[in-house]
Amino acid sequence: MNTSNRIWLITGVSGGLGRALAKEAAMQGETVYGTLRKPEQISAFNELVPGKTFGLQLDVNHHNEIKTVIEQIVSKSGRLDVLVNNAGYGLLGAIEELNMDEARMQMETNFFAVLAMTQAVLPIMRKQRSGHILQISSMSGLRANSGTGLYNASKFALEGMSEALALELQPLHIHLTLVEPGPFRTDWAGASSVTARNKIDDYEISSGARLRQLQSISGKQPGDPAKAAKAILLAVNSEHPPLRLILGKVALDAVREKFRTVEEEFSKWEAVSLNTSFED
Template identity: 65%
Template sequence: MMKENRIWLITGVSGGLGRALALEAAKNGDIVYGTLRKESQIPQFEQLVPGKTKGIRLDVTEHERIETVIAELLAAEGQVDVLVNNAGYGLFGAIEEVSMEEARQQMEVNFFGALAVTQAVLPHMRKQKSGHIIQISSMAGFRSNPGMGLYNASKFALEGFSEALALETEPLGLHVTIVEPGPFRTSWAGSSSAKAEKGIDDYQNTAGARIATVTGYSGQQPGDPDKAAKAILKAVNAEHPPLRLPLGRAALEAITSKLDAVKTNVSEWEQVSLNTNFD
């Protein structure tokens, strides 16, 4: 629900959706603390809306710093009203191509980073008996595609714990919203992505083709980050915010097509499933 002078914490505000959302919330009159991995990035962020946008140096994989950052924010403001776990990147590669090191780094940033920040903020939101946690997932957090399996896994994991979190915290006055964007015009598929070092020719027509498509339209995606930021702010301001917020036609179509496919699959094998109980 709309509340004056809210305090936001948004991870990963160097560009893209995180930057757009920080600007929109600050223009709305709220105070936004945004995390950036480099000290040199802070001055530019703080000039977005002077006095309203405040930069913090934090890499979400540095778990030992997260508690310190939250403590400093609370000492300055006394509360955290909205947490947005936005920091993350895309890893491209077929499952067999991705090394364990590459897979672990993907999970460290996209899953464990979000989990650590969420756990650090929760005690304070519980004490306030209010707060809204926004998890920036993806349509890839609901439906998989070849060439993105580990990215899918990281976002599926994010959505899994967030669903449980929503059930655990709703009676305490907290809200959780999982945002599932489709392709938006950010650097996600370009400079903010990584590709598996190993390549296997047998996957060029599946994983390789999908990766080429996604990276090929980087900078030309149909989604507008500024409009996405407005949509997220609308959810934060809602009295009854959604658990899931798909953004864009591609996301809506991907999610609804998977729901239809799952329903068909389950119906076709319903009798086999039911026949597994003791007689």
């Protein structure tokens, strides 16, 4: 991909990884459009890197507004090279504690909004025969844990959809990368999260304990969003970008451990798995 002044669209740039990535890309000479839900946030984003960062109001759950935002970008800049689906949040609570409205909203924001944004951008990238889609997933898209089951579900869904999409886009010279951070120093487990309204005492020793641990390190996570942004830019600038980019030692260790235990279980039950065919 031509790396001279690409046009980026990053959703959810009010803080955290989205804002760090917007700043890093702009500092490297890219033009970055960022979406924000509140109009009063736009001017500050415009001044992040003056002349390079441009804020646009959008709630990604309002799918009918997505096309208008993309048309604004293409009308002004003529193209769209990099889409970063970053907007999202964490829903905290044991599976039984969650009501259907809470669960559906998690899937709406973390999966269906990403799907809608991706579908809206693809016609432009197909016409260009170039582009790069970055799906901000999570280590939680590869390894589940108690207390974040619906968040896991939303990211597992994103991973499955994106794996298939990457295969569909290969002949069109459009790249896709799933970015899978571990714990980074953002508000993900704090102000940006939503906690189930219902509480069940029996889950205090499992999901309850894990959520207390997550919230206790909020603001003290080991991951540096600025360094994560630099890592993502390295992937985007690569001649052969990865399908998956895991960020942080915690994430890398956890995912490797998951795959190790999965392989152990496959091996243990291999004979049973294979003994399921017709005896032709």
